[in-house]
Amino acid sequence: MKKQIETPEEIGIIEGVENGEYKSIADNEFMAMETSLKRAAVNTIEKLSKRKAINIRLLESDIEKLKAMALNEGMPYQTYISHMIHKLTTGRLQSV
Numbered sequence: 001m002k003k004q005i006e007t008p009e010e011i012g013i014i015e016g017v018e019n020g021e022y023k024s025i026a027d028n029e030f031m032a033m034e035t036s037l038k039r040a041a042v043n044t045i046e047k048l049s050k051r052k053a054i055n056i057r058l059l060e061s062d063i064e065k066l067k068a069m070a071l072n073e074g075m076p077y078q079t080y081i082s083h084m085i086h087k088l089t090t091g092r093l094q095s096v
Contacts, residue, residue, distance in 0.1 A: 005011055016022055025033075058066075063077070070080030087093035 005014065066081060067077040070077035073080055075083070084093065
């Protein structure tokens with residue numbers, strides 16, 4: 001089964017290849033680049049997956065509200081809090 005190209009990015013890549021905008025590199029250059037990119041990927045994954053425990057004091061009423069919100073999302077409330085903080089710090093949730 002042939003995959004249909006759907007995105008403008010994919011079409012742009014194919015047009016670039018057809019127009020000669022890309023060139024092959026030597027095997028040794030490719031291997032060096034591959035090694036470097038793999039190392040960067042491993043370092044990124046390690047950095048992004050490190051977790052640190054914190055203690056925070058919240059109002060009981062806020063905790064109850066967070067527990068209800070987490071229940072609606074189908075996750076434990078501490079996981080929900082972590083998830084929401086992550087969304088806030090990565091710009092996927094706007095602060096008020």
